[in-house]
Amino acid sequence: MADKDQTHVFDNPRNVKRVIWALYALCGTSALLDFVIHRHVDHPWESTVFFYCIYGFVACVLLVLAAKEMRKVLMRDEDYYEKDAD
DSSP states (O other), X not given: OOOTTOOOGGGSHHHHHHXXXXXXXXXXXXHHHHHHSOOOOSSGGGGSTXXXXXXXXXXXXXXXXXXXXXXXXHOXXXXXXXXXXX
């Protein structure tokens, strides 16, 4: 059992900022490598600049929107399992 006085590494806002800046640096580096690394593409639109950055962003947005719609179908009431016990 964990102590209540024990702190987590992300309890310190300074550490959270470090992680966010590291992610920004990784995204920037991968975007800049798009100009340096030659890609062997199958389709012409894959050769556009930042194609994979844009593709990944759009895919994540679509996943979130799909999950929001799925929630309406899959969500159950709080007492869903208690109703059957009666």
